Amino acid sequence: MSARSAAPEASLPRLFLVHGPTPILRLSALDEIIGTSVWVKRDDATSGAESGNKIRKLEFLLADAQARGARVVITCGGLQSNHARATALMCARVGLRSILLLRVPDPERARAAPLELGGNVLLDRLAGAEIRFVSPAEYRERGAMLEQARADSEHRGVRAYIVPEGGSNGLGSLGYVEAMREVAEQMRLGLAGDGRPFDVVAHACGSGGTAAGVALGAAHFGVAHETWAFAVCDDSAYFTRTIGRIAVEARGFMPSLPELAFAEPGRREAGAFGNAAAARLVVDDRAKGPAYGTMSDEQKRFLVRVSRATGLVVDPVYTGKALFGLAKAVERGEIARDAQVLFLHTGGLPGLLAQGEELREALG
Ligand SMILES: *Cc1c(COP(=O)(O)O)cnc(C)c1O
Numbered sequence: 001m002s003a004r005s006a007a008p009e010a011s012l013p014r015l016f017l018v019h020g021p022t023p024i025l026r027l028s029a030l031d032e033i034i035g036t037s038v039w040v041k042r043d044d045a046t047s048g049a050e051s052g053n054k055i056r057k058l059e060f061l062l063a064d065a066q067a068r069g070a071r072v073v074i075t076c077g078g079l080q081s082n083h084a085r086a087t088a089l090m091c092a093r094v095g096l097r098s099i100l101l102l103r104v105p106d107p108e109r110a111r112a113a114p115l116e117l118g119g120n121v122l123l124d125r126l127a128g129a130e131i132r133f134v135s136p137a138e139y140r141e142r143g144a145m146l147e148q149a150r151a152d153s154e155h156r157g158v159r160a161y162i163v164p165e166g167g168s169n170g171l172g173s174l175g176y177v178e179a180m181r182e183v184a185e186q187m188r189l190g191l192a193g194d195g196r197p198f199d200v201v202a203h204a205c206g207s208g209g210t211a212a213g214v215a216l217g218a219a220h221f222g223v224a225h226e227t228w229a230f231a232v233c234d235d236s237a238y239f240t241r242t243i244g245r246i247a248v249e250a251r252g253f254m255p256s257l258p259e260l261a262f263a264e265p266g267r268r269e270a271g272a273f274g275n276a277a278a279a280r281l282v283v284d285d286r287a288k289g290p291a292y293g294t295m296s297d298e299q300k301r302f303l304v305r306v307s308r309a310t311g312l313v314v315d316p317v318y319t320g321k322a323l324f325g326l327a328k329a330v331e332r333g334e335i336a337r338d339a340q341v342l343f344l345h346t347g348g349l350p351g352l353l354a355q356g357e358e359l360r361e362a363l364g
Contacts, residue, residue, distance in 0.1 A: 027312060036337050049085075057175040057209055071158050074146055076139070077102060085350060097158075098130065111133060173213035198342045200340075205230060211281065218279065240262050243283070265284055284325055304359070
């Protein structure tokens with residue numbers, strides 16, 4: 001694995017983990033379901049078992065870990081975290097150990113029972129990751145929890161590197177700035193859209209790093225006029241703060257990036273949010289469903305319909321909700337029927353495979 005230098009603006013160490021450029025597909029049956037013209041950027045196909053959006057961030061984060069001489073990487077997420085799984089597999093590839101702090105409702109009970117080896121958890125174990133269960137209360141203080149784990153490791157003489165939840169900090173978000181550079185090049189080659197910038201680039205948002213990188217990169221490279229981030233947890237207020245902070249960090253690495261301007265759904269008037277050169281970002285928290293990782297019956301039926309009509313598989317935690325939210329935004333007239341939309345498919349297949357029972361009824 002050679003560490004080459006990234007974009008000239010950001011001469012940062014970087015590993016090349018993504019098999020890219022990932023393809024951009026046009027599926028006419030999907031246009032019918034969504035109600036507008038949709039191109040799908042297949043970041044669910046960034047690689048093999050480690051696939052999804054997280055490895056774009058890990059290109060920068062794990063290179064930083066190596067540059068700092070770390071031997072173990074510590075990160076956190078839900079039990080079926082795609083991010084934890086991608087981190088565990090990529091750490092194994094580059095010769096780092098990994099410790100995953102995974103949230104479960106009742107850690108005592110989880111420790112007493114045999115580990116359920118499904119979906120991402122199976123891949124975590126295959127990668128040799130050390131799994132530690134944490135409670136929802138501990139997880140709320142995840143910054144402190146990660147710091148404590150690092151201190152414990154360093155106390156034992158093992159240099160540790162913290163990758164924050166979702167790989168979402170300024171450095172990680174550069175993976176998505178770079179992804180937008182990749183899309184701009186595909187557009188230039190006639191492989192996506194009709195040559196003009198997309199009206200909207202849309203994706204699922206869980207920890208904010210993808211949204212920050214996509215919004216900044218899409219504006220910087222002329223990929224889209226507006227980014228829609230569909231929250232799958234928390235709410236718009238939380239993500240406005242979080243993504244705002246990540247974007248400030250990202251500009252610290254790459255000062256040529258624009259400012260972020262948060263916009264309301266469906267309000268496109270120029271000047272309504274001041275700075276025309278800014279990266280417009282809508283955080284839409286209306287499609288997050290009953291809870292993180294849980295879909296409404298309507299969302300489940302939608303997910304099944306998408307697969308049956310198009311062969312495209314979306315997951316119940318992230319991409320299924322985002323695509324559902326996109327369809328709703330078109331239905332409400334907030335995104336025009338003649339709009340050109342780039343939907344970023346961010347992955348999540350192993351999480352889907354761990355939710356077969358939940359989907360039984362919707363499968364009919
Ligand atoms: C993590 C994840 C997201 C959300 O990305 P963030 O950068 O955490 O907001 C979307 N889709 C999938 C499949 C993911 O695993």
